[in-house]
Amino acid sequence: MKNEMIAVILAGGQGSRLKDLTKDSAKPAVPFGGRYRIIDFTLSNCVNSGIYNIGVITQYQPLTLNNHIGNGASWGLDHLDSGVTILQPYSNKEGSKWFEGTAHAIYQNIDYIDSMDPEYLLVLSGDHIYKMDYDQMLQTHKEKKAALTVAVIDVPWDEASRFGIMNTDENNRIIEFEEKPAHPKSNHASMGIYIFNWQRLRSVLVNAFTKEVPMIDFGKNVIPFYIKSGDNVFAHNFSGYWKDVGTIQSLWEANMEFIDDQDGLNVRDRSWRVFSKNPIAPPQFITDTATVNASMVVDGCFVAGKIEHSILSANVQIKGGSLVKDSVIMPGTLIGKNVTIKRAIIGENVTIGDNAVIDGTKEVAVVGNGEVIGVKPDED
C-alpha cells in the first residue's frame, strides 16, 4: 500500500494532571463538548485533511480508547485502503520494550509505518482541541523542500516560557529550538505537530538506537538533532483556535469556550465536521420543570432541573430542583434532586445523591468516573 502521508497520533500518555478523570482511561479518551472525546478533533482533522491511514500509539489503559475508535467506522476510516490501527507495546525476538518517549514510540512502530509505505509521516498529539488542515501544512513542507516541518502558533509573550519555542529566520526556517525558555526570543510555540520525510526520520532513528545515541523525544532530541545536522526544518504558521486540555483548569475552560462557539472553532461548520462515535440514544427530554440556558445538551438526556452555561453529555439525567452551573457533566451520569453543582467537571457514570453540593468556585471541582456521591437518588 502506497500512501503519500500517514499520521501517527501519540495517545499514550496517562494525563495525570487530569486527576481522577484519567484513572481508568487515557487522556485522549476523556469526553469533551457533550458529544466527543478529545481525540475526535485530531482524528477528524486527519480525515478532513485527506489522511486515511492513522496509527494511534497507546500504552496506558487503552480499553476505553479502543472501544471508542473501534474499526474507525465513525470517522469513515473503515474504507478501502484506509484504516486506523491501535499500536500497543509488543515483544519481538530482541525482547520487549515499553514506549519510553515520543520518538522512541515511533521507532518501536517502524514495521507498521513501513507497511503503509508513506513518503511523509505526520506526528500528532491526541490531546488538543483545534481544527487544522494538515494538507496545507504538507503543501508548505513540499514547497520548502523541508525534511521536517513543525506547526507553530503565536502565544501571548507572557506565556511563551511554558512552551517549546521556535526561533525562525526570515524564510520561516527554524534555526533554534528552546524547550520552555526562561527568556524566550520569540512567541512561536510548537504545537507538537510534525511532518517528517519518513525515510530520513527512519534512518535517523535506526542509526541513533543502534548506536545507543539518545533519541527518545521529538522535542528534546530529534528537533535539536535535525537543526544541528543542517536538515531543512521549517515552521508552518497556524492562527486558529488551539487549546491544550492537559489540566483540569484548561479542560474546563475549553469546554466553557465551546458552549458559545465564539472561539473560532466553528464546530457547526459542516464542511469540516468533527466526527465521533454516536451512541444509540433517544432525543433529549426537557421537562416542564426544567430551565436550560446558554448550554449544550445531547441525546439521551433527561432534564428536570435548572441548567446554566453548562454541557450535558449523552444519557445524563438531572432531577427536579437541581442546579448545574458553569459545569461539564460527562456521559451516563445521574444527578438527584435539589443538587447544586457549580464550576465542576463530573466524570462518566457518576451518581450524585439528592441534596449534594459540589462547589468549585475557588478551584474547578472534579468527580472521578463511576463515583457515588451522597445517597443514591430515589428510584421514583
Add this chain to the structure above:
Amino acid sequence: MKNEMIAVILAGGQGSRLKDLTKDSAKPAVPFGGRYRIIDFTLSNCVNSGIYNIGVITQYQPLTLNNHIGNGASWGLDHLDSGVTILQPYSNKEGSKWFEGTAHAIYQNIDYIDSMDPEYLLVLSGDHIYKMDYDQMLQTHKEKKAALTVAVIDVPWDEASRFGIMNTDENNRIIEFEEKPAHPKSNHASMGIYIFNWQRLRSVLVNAFTKEVPMIDFGKNVIPFYIKSGDNVFAHNFSGYWKDVGTIQSLWEANMEFIDDQDGLNVRDRSWRVFSKNPIAPPQFITDTATVNASMVVDGCFVAGKIEHSILSANVQIKGGSLVKDSVIMPGTLIGKNVTIKRAIIGENVTIGDNAVIDGTKEVAVVGNGEVIGVKPDED
C-alpha cells in the same frame, strides 16, 4: 453489554518451534491450507458456535495478526453487539506488565472481560486446526453445573505422555490432571479449551494475584487448584479432526492431510464455513505448460510448472519446468524456472531463483518469510 459467553483466544506465543516462519509474526498468523491463517479455524468456530465477542490476546509481533483480523468483518464480527478486540500489554496506575502465562494474561485483561459482562468465559488457543461447536460444550457445562469444563480428545496411548492428561470418573468428572505424565492413566488429552464460570475464575485469579499465590498458567496452576478446591470440573469429549500445528513437521502434515480433505475436517461443508480475510486477486491461471494434480490452488496464482500433492497460496507464481511436490507455498512467493521443491514449506513473499533445489526428503525443509534463494528469476 450482556453476553452469555465470550471467547478469549490466547495468541500471544511466538511459536519458536516453527522457526523462521514466525520470525516476524505470531504463530496464529501463519498461513494454512492455501486460503487461511491458523487462527481462522478458531475464529470461525466461535462465529459458527454463535459466539460474537472475542478477545485475542497477543504480545509477540502482532502486526500481521492485527492486519489479518482488522475489524473482524471477514468473520462477520463487525456486527451490532459483536466484535473482536486485540488485547496487547498496557500500563496502568499500578505499573506495566507483560503477560507471563495463560492465566496471567486473562488476569491482566479482566477489564475487557468485565466490560462484556459474560456469564461464561471460553478460553481458546489460536494454534489448532479443527472444527468444534463450542455451544455443545457450553450445554455440557450447564448440564453438569460445572465450574470448569475442559475439552478432551482421546489420543493414541503411546502419545499420551506428550499431553496434559485428564483422569475422569464415571460421570466424566475430572478427578486428576497430569501434565505430560510418564505413565499416563488415561488417554484423555486436554485440547487447551476451557469454559469457566467467569465470576468464579475472576475471584480465583484476583485472590491469587493479590496474595501472590502463583496462578500463572491454566495447566500448571488453575486446573489443579480447581480440582483441589472441590470445584466441579468436567470433561467434554471431542472426537473429530484436531491437530496441533506447533512444529514444522505437524504443520506440514496438517497441510498435506488438508489437501485431500479426507481427514474429517470437511472443509467444503458450507454449514460450518471457515472464514478468512479474502485478498483481492484475479482467478488462478493454469497455463498450457502446467500440470496440477492432487493439489490445492487459490486466486492470483500463475502456474506454468508441475504441481504434485501441494498447496499454493494466494498470488504464488511458478514458472515453467519447475516441480513442486508434497509442499506448501505461502502467499506472494515467486518461483523461477526449473526449480525443484520437495517436502518443503516455503514462507510468504519468498523469491526462489531459477534452477534452485529445495529438498526436504529427510526432514521437511523450511524457507523463511521474505527470503531470496538463488538468483532472482528472469523478469521475462
Add this chain to the structure above:
Amino acid sequence: MKTNKICAIIGNEHEYADLLPLTENRPLSTLYFDCKYRIIDFALSSVVNANVRSVFMLVNEGRVKSIFDHLGGGREWGLDSIGSYQYFSFYQDMVRKKAQGELPVGDIIDFLKAAKAPYTVYLTNKFVCNLDLRAVLKIHQEQNNQMTAVFKRAAANRIAPDDHILTLKKDGTVKHVKEFRKMSSKTEVYNLSLGVFIVNTEWLIEQLQNSQTLSLEEFLFNSLPQIKSSTYEYTGYVSNIYDLPSYYQANLDMLNSENYNSLLFSSHKVITRTKNEVATYFSIASDVQNSQIATGCVIKGKVANSLISRRTLVDNGAVVDHAIIMGSTKIGAKSQIRYALVDKDVTIDPGVKIIGQPDNLLVVKKNEHITANIHGGK
C-alpha cells in the same frame, strides 16, 4: 443462541391518503417519529435485536429512494456484515410475475430457502412499538404452533378501518379475523393485530408455493384461523399510524415520560441512522419546556410541548408550541408555530405565524419557504 433461527420479512402494504402531504414523496415507513426516528426503525430494531441477520424488504417502486437514503448500507443496524443481508423486492414485481403466469411470491420463496432459518417473522409497517421477538418465538415454540400472531388490546379510537381484529377462543387461539370496518358488534377494546406473525418457515414455503396472493399480510390473516396458531399479547406502548391526528398524537405521546420510557428506554434499543451532529445549543434567552429535541439544533426562542428534529434553528423570539418540526428547518425570529407539523427543510420567515388548532392541525410541506401567515380554524 446461534443466529439463523429467524429470518424476517418487512412489508410495506399500508399507505394512507389521510397522511398526505407527508407521504407524498416517502412511504409511511420513513415518516419521522420522535425527532430522530423513522417508523421503519421500530420494526427493523425488533428484528436486529433478536439477532436476525437476513431481512427481506418488500417495497413499492417509486418510493424506494427514501428507504435507501435512510438505510444506506445498513451499517447502523449491523446489516452490512458478512452473513447479513438485506434483500429488496418490489410489489410491482409480484404483479408482473402474476401477469406472466409465474408465481408472484417467487422471490420470497427464494429468500426463505436461502436464509435457512426454521422460523420467519413478518412485520407490517404502520405500528410503532418495541417488541421482543425472542419472547414471541419462545411462546411460538412452547405452543408448537404453525403461526403465532401478536396483538394489543386497543380502544376503538386508535384503530383504522382497515386494521385487523382478532377474535379469540377461550384457549387463546384465533377464532376469526376481521377488518375493523366489518366488525358488527362494538365494544370498548379490541384485540388489534399488530401485523406481526412468527411462522414456521417450512410451512410458509409450502403454502406460498401454491398461492397466487399479492398480499402476504392478507395471506397470513386468512391462514390464521385455519391452522395451529395462537396469539401473543403485547403489553408495551404502541401507536398506530393511519392519519394526521394519529400520527401527531403518536409523537406527542412521547412527551408522557411513561410512554417515552416504555418505547425508548427498554432493554432493546431502537436503532436509527446516526448523523454526526453537534450538541444542541440553548441560548441564554431560550425558553424550553416539556419538549424533546434531537441533536444539532440551535434554540434561541421559546419551545413548549413540541418535538424538534435534527439541525433545526429556532431563532430569537420565535414560539413553537404543540408542534412537530422535522429536520433542518429554519424558524425565523419572532415567528409563531402552533398545532402544526412542519416537514423537512422548511424555511419560515421572521414574524410569520402558522397557527393551527388542536382539531385542525396545519401541515407545511417539505422544502417550502413560508413567507406569509397561515391560520387554520373551523
Add this chain to the structure above:
Amino acid sequence: MKTNKICAIIGNEHEYADLLPLTENRPLSTLYFDCKYRIIDFALSSVVNANVRSVFMLVNEGRVKSIFDHLGGGREWGLDSIGSYQYFSFYQDMVRKKAQGELPVGDIIDFLKAAKAPYTVYLTNKFVCNLDLRAVLKIHQEQNNQMTAVFKRAAANRIAPDDHILTLKKDGTVKHVKEFRKMSSKTEVYNLSLGVFIVNTEWLIEQLQNSQTLSLEEFLFNSLPQIKSSTYEYTGYVSNIYDLPSYYQANLDMLNSENYNSLLFSSHKVITRTKNEVATYFSIASDVQNSQIATGCVIKGKVANSLISRRTLVDNGAVVDHAIIMGSTKIGAKSQIRYALVDKDVTIDPGVKIIGQPDNLLVVKKNEHITANIHGGK
C-alpha cells in the same frame, strides 16, 4: 488528495437482445466476467480506486435485484463508510417525472449538489477496462476543459452499431460524434468512445437544469463537440460487450497473459464481491491446461481453454473445452462441454454432451438441469 474532488454516475443504458438468454434476468452490468467478476466491477473499481466516495447509479426497474445482490451493502468497494454513499435511481422515475411535467434529471441534480465535488465522471456499463480516472482528471484539469472524453482505437469488428465514434480535430479536440452504424467512410480503426466522461460539475448542473433529456449519455455525446472539450486515449486492454460472440471472446481474451496482466494485474486492483471459498482442489486424475479457475471448485476431469467460476464441480472423466462455466455448476462424470456458455447453478448429468462450434456457441440457461445431449452446428 482529498476525496471529494470527483463524484461518479454509473449508467445502465445499454442492453442487447443479442446477449439473451444470459441477460434474461440480469442487466448487462452483472454478467459474469473471467470467473469471478461482473462487468460492473470494472467501472466501480475505477471509481473507488480514484478515491471517489459518492456514486450515483442509474438502474432499470425489474433488473435491480441482481445489482443489489452483487453490491450488497457496498462493503467490498468501501462504499458502506461514513461519508460514502451509493444512490440508486431508476430510469423509469425519469420517464414518470417527465410525464408529470417535472425535470426528468432532478434526482441527478440533487445528487450532484449534495456531493459537492468539482468534477463528475460518467461511466457507461458495457466496457471492460481498467481505467485510471485520476490520470484522466489530470489531463482534464491541465487542458482546463469543460469535458474530457475517453476513447480507445478499435477495429471495426469490435464495435457495436450503437457505439459512438469520435472524430478528432488536429488539436485532439472533438470535431463530431457519430453512432458507428451511421459512419459513412470505413477505415481500419476507429476512435471508439468508452462511454467515460469527466465534466465540470457546475457546468453539468447548469446544463441539466435546462434539459429534458432521458439519456445522460446522449446528452453528453451531443454536448461534446459544442464546448471546450478534449479526449484521453486509453491504451490498456478493453473489451466491448454487445452480443454473445463479443462476450465469449472478451472472456477467452483473458487466457492471453498479456491481456490478463494488463486488465487484472495493473496497479489498480479490480474489486469484486468476496465469498469465503475453499482453495480449488485438483484431483490426482485431473488434467487442466490453459484455463482460469476461481476458488471453491473441485476439478476431477479435463479442462482446457476455459474459464470456470466459483464452486463448480467438474467430475471424473468430464471434458470442458473452450467453455465458460459460471458459478456453482455441477458437471457430471464423463460429460462433455465444448464451445458453450453455461450459466449459474446448472446441473449437467453424467455422460451428457453439450457440443457447440466456434461460430455457433451454445448457451445453457441459469438453473437448468441438462439430461440429454445438445449439439450446435450449421
